[in-house]
Amino acid sequence: DAVHALLPRRLWAAVDGGLGAWLALMLPVATLLAGVCALLYQQELRALGDAGGGSAGGLRQSCISVFAMLLLASGIVGWWAVLTRQSRRVAQEESNRQTQALGEQTVRLSQEIASHRQTDAELQRAKAAADAANQAKSRYISTLSHELRTPLNSVIGYAQLLDDDPALPAHRRQAVSVIRRGGEHLLSLIEGTLDLARIESGKVSLAVTTMHFREAIDQLADLFELQAGAKGLRFRREFDTALPQYVRADERRLRQILINVIGNAVKFTERGSVTLRIRHEREMAYFEIEDTGPGIAETDLERIFEPFARGTARGSLVGGGAPESGGTGLGLTIAKMLTDLMGGEMTVHSTPGAGTRFRIVLFLAEQRAGASVAAPTARRRTGYLGARRRVLVVDNEEVDRELLRQLLEPTGFRVEQAASGEAALEHLRAHQADELPDAILMDLAMPGIDGWETIRRLRAEGLSAAPVAIVSANAFDRRLDNDVGIRADDYVLKPVRGEELLEWLGRALALQWSDEPEPVPTAPATEPVAATADAARPSASLPAPTSLQALAEQVRVGYPRGIHRWLDHIDATEPACAEFTQRLRALACRFQLDAMAVDIAQALRTREASHG
Incomplete structure (x- = not known):
């Protein structure tokens, strides 16, 4: 600043630069060297005295040469020192800039990390909310399935029983069929929604x-x-x-x-x-x-x-x-x-x-060598051989218990009922000295203790070793990893299909069924006549082979809406086949698909024979 005060402004840049620093350094050095050389000259001159008068000029020239050489060396060393100082300063300034930039970058990176952490936390919260919503949806669908299947079980089941009543007038039977078809349509819509929920929740497995x-x-x-x-x-x-x-x-x-x-x-x-x-x-x-x-x-x-x-x-x-x-x-x-x-x-x-x-x-x-697929055999179970078997039905819904009773008693079973898990345990304790049930049909959702806990207690107390089937409207509550020995094929889903329930009882109790060779849609009193109806009916009153084949495919797939749709199609295009379609509607309403397959096969044979 003192130098700036002594010099014009235009010279500040030169002074601040390397030249100014070098001059500032060399000025005291040159002065010092000049003083030293002058001092040496004076001492040498006094030493020579009067005798050295002729040598004084040579001494002065030598001192000047030494001064010049020292000044040159000092200038070179001074310039190197100035350059070194400037390089160090530039390096320090660059280091400071880099440090500052790194600090700023570190701050920005820290801010980005904090932002990413905040975003990740928000995503985790959103994921947790989505998982909770998905679980809530699954619970809702599960509850909705149960709440819809329970009344559907009564609607479809009692429509089936009404269809079996020989005293039911023909026009009322058609109304019952309409009720049945409506129930089946609603059930198919529920099944579609449940399929989606099962797949999303990972509860669908493949049966290869x-x-x-x-x-x-x-x-x-x-x-x-x-x-x-x-x-x-x-x-x-x-x-x-x-x-x-x-x-x-x-x-x-x-x-x-x-x-x-x-x-x-x-x-x-x-x-x-x-x-x-x-x-x-x-x-x-x-x-x-x-x-x-x-x-x-x-x-x-x-x-x-x-x-x-x-x-x-x-x-x-x-x-x-x-x-x-x-x-x-x-x-x-x-x-x-x-x-x-x-x-x-x-x-x-x-x-x-x-x-x-x-x-x-x-x-x-x-599948190459040894590949074979067994064709299902049509059978309509009317009873079984041997002693009469007892079945205990445990369900808090009276209409469901009564429906199962009316489905099973005509086949020869003695049905006992319990309205809750506690009532079922009391019933078993009271009949330890008497005849115990041979099989138990257990609902899951009941007040008090549920079906799972009821099974655990009756097993733990040794009240019954009878096989247990879960008869439930909850399509989601299939705990295959349960601790009471319930397997995948021990579930019967509501609305209950009579054939499916009898199939389970036949497996669980090793029953030998007494079957009728050909199914009929009405009461046993009319069975012999209906059994030969197709054989006696003219082929003109039977649907065309293409319609029969399409109907057979729907029966094979087990697609209720498709079955009723093709029956409607036959009614509309081939009115002469009304008796045939009415009989098949009755079988479809009772889910007697095997019996329908036999009827359709017989009709196809009759058609082929008439065109042979």
Whole structure:
């Protein structure tokens, strides 16, 4: 600052630079050197005295030379020192800048880390909220399933019993059939929603068995060929000639996937054709379902597999449900989820106005040597051989207990009832010296102790070793890891199918059933006449073979809505077959699918014989 005060402003930069620093350094050094050299000169000059008068000039010249050399060396050393100082200062300034920048970057990084932590915490909270919402949804669906199935059990069950009443007038029987069909339709909607919830919660497992692949796809193609023909569409099959006869697959789930996808194609195509392509190579099955329908907009393709994305009149989106019905918008969602569950892939390509193509790829290993599929045998159980068996029904709903009693007593069972878990335990304690039940049908949701705790207590106290079946409207409460020995096949879901319940009792008690060779829809008193009805009926009063085959496929799949839809179709197109369809409706309302299969097979044989 003192130098700045002595010099003009224009020289400050030079002074602050390296030259100014060097001059400032060299000025005292030069002064010091000059003083030293002058002092040495004076001393040497005095030492020479008068005798050195001639040498004084040489001495002065030597001192000046030494001064110049020392000044030059000092200048070089001084310049090096100045440069070193400047380099150190520049390095320090750069280090300070880098340190400051690093500090600022560290602050920013810390802020970003804090922001990421906050975002992660928010995501975790959102995930926890979504998980809680998903669990709440599953609980809600589980509760809703139970609450809907309980009254449906009564509606469908008593409709079945009314249909069995020989005193019921014909016009009332038709009304009962309408009630039954309405209940079945509602049940199918519930099943679709439950399927979605089961898959989302991971409670769906695959039952992989050997299936007759070629026969199954031919039957499905026959079914949809008729449905497409009814709409004036062409149904084209393009099957690889090398398709295997048998594969390992979950037949029910595979059928469900194909029925949902092909059904949507037929449903939303108003003109043109629907094509089903299938090939199988290297254990992989490739399915393509292509239609000439209105197509799907590009913006809607991402939503097509979302739940409840229902179709519109123009087909901008496709929804679930069977052909010719509005459905719930779950068909494609469930098909996609089942495809993923089976380890496969489902993709869709569509051009608005030109049609849609679905492609499904599944691993279906070919079953070669020793492959066989046993055909189900039709049987209608009217009783069993041996002593009369006791069955204890434990259910807090009186109508459900009474329904099971009326289902079982005509077959020869003695039914005892308990309205709660405590009542069941008291009943067993009171009859220890008497005859104990041979089997127990246990509801789960009961006041007081529930079904699981009741089973634990009766086992722990040794009150009964009888086999126990869970008869519940809760489709979710299948605790296969339970501690009371209940297996997967010990569950009977409400609404109760009589044949399913008798099947379980037959397995659990090793019963030998007394069966009738041919089923009938009415009371036992009329059975001999009805058993030969198809044989005596003219073929003109039987449906066309194509309709019979389509109906047989629906029975084989066990699809109630499809069965009733085809019966309605036959009633509308072949009125002369009203007696046949009425009898099959009665069997369908009682879920006697095996009996229906026998009737349809007999009708087909009669048709073939009449055209032979």
